[in-house]
Amino acid sequence: MRKQEYAPFLSQIQGVKKHTDIEYTFSVSYSGEVKPGQFFEVSIPKYGEAPISVSGIGKDYVDLTIRRVGKVTDEVFERYQGDKLFMRGPYGNGFDxxxxxxxxxxxxxxxxxxxxxxxxxxxxxxxxxxxxxxxxxxxxxxxxxxxxxxxxxxxxxxxxxxxxxxxxxxxxxxxxxxxxxxxxxxxxxxxxxxxxxxxxxxxxxxxxxxxxxxxxxxxxxxxxxxxxxxxxxxxxxxxxxxxxxxxxxxxxxxxxxxxxxxxx
CATH class of the missing domain: 3.40.50.80 (Nucleotide-binding domain of ferredoxin-NADP reductase (FNR) module)
Known part of the structure; x- marks a missing residue:
């Protein structure tokens, strides 16, 4: 876990994959230890934050599969490859x-x-x-x-x-x-x-x-x-x-x- 667990960091969107009209996977930059089942807090200033589970782990990135269900996720869906999101985490124990x-x-x-x-x-x-x-x-x-x-x-x-x-x-x-x-x-x-x-x-x-x-x-x-x-x-x-x-x-x-x- 990051030393400053309250402080978000900027993460760049490396790719976006559409599954359904309300469910997309965002591949975002991240370097560090992370396990399946853990989650990040994804935030956008003035809109709030939402906990999102890790749906994939790669070299220097994680996948976050997000369902469009509220104010924060509505705004996330306006972001595209090259844009940035604030994140903090990962949190939770995950699957071993x-x-x-x-x-x-x-x-x-x-x-x-x-x-x-x-x-x-x-x-x-x-x-x-x-x-x-x-x-x-x-x-x-x-x-x-x-x-x-x-x-x-x-x-x-x-x-x-x-x-x-x-x-x-x-x-x-x-x-x-x-x-x-x-x-x-x-x-x-x-x-x-x-x-x-x-x-x-x-x-x-x-x-x-x-x-x-x-x-x-x-x-x-x-x-x-x-x-x-x-x-x-x-x-x-x-x-x-x-x-x-x-x-x-x-x-x-x-x-x-x-x-x-x-x-x-």
């Missing part, structure tokens, strides 16, 4: 890929939940020798809402990919149904020793974890992210507090043994 090495790995994501875990998926897609089998179940509302389409085409060559949408449209040839529908279909040699990551809307995470437990997963082998609770990044504003935990500081990634107790 070492937790999943040499294991059968299952990742279940819903909607923009794919963003914070994208780095984990990418790592084990490129380092297949460091894990056993891998299944990725990703769900979106409709075919038009699917993010990272190019990545999914590449990932399906290296893992068991189940890409599904809630509702079909004319001409759509893919899977339809909630992500939980496909949990019983996961092929595992030993579910009790497999590892899982679940990120998405609260209801989706709750029922996905239930499905994994029914399959025989151990609670301590399941990780969840409460990224929707992120706020100031340093646990000072109190908005992220659930019980005695501060999601910005103690999370947003939690093993399910802890996450199941964080009811808000």
């Amino acid at each position: 890929v070492n937790d999943y090495k040499d294991s059968e790995l299952v990742i279940i994501v819903g909607g923009t939940g794919v963003s914070p875990v994208r780095g984990v998926i990418e790592y084990f897609s490129e380092h297949r020798e460091q894990r056993q089998s891998m299944t990725l179940i990703a769900g979106f509302k409709s075919p038009h809402d699917i993010l990272f389409k190019d990545d999914f085409k590449r990932w399906e060559k290296h893992m068991n990919l189940i890409l599904t949408v809630d509702g079909a449209e004319e001409g759509y040839q893919g899977r339809v149904g909630l992500v939980t529908r496909y949990i019983p279909e996961i092929k595992l040699a030993d579910a009790s020793r497999a590892k899982a990551v679940v990120v998405g809307p609260p209801a989706m995470m709750r029922f996905s974890v239930m499905g994994l437990l029914e399959r025989g997963f151990a609670e301590e082998h399941i990780w969840v992210s409460y990224e929707r609770k992120m706020c100031c990044g340093i646990g000072k504003c109190g908005h992220c507090r659930i019980g005695h935990k501060y999601v910005c500081v103690d999370g947003p990634v939690f093993p399910y043994t802890i996450g199941k107790k964080l009811l808000d």
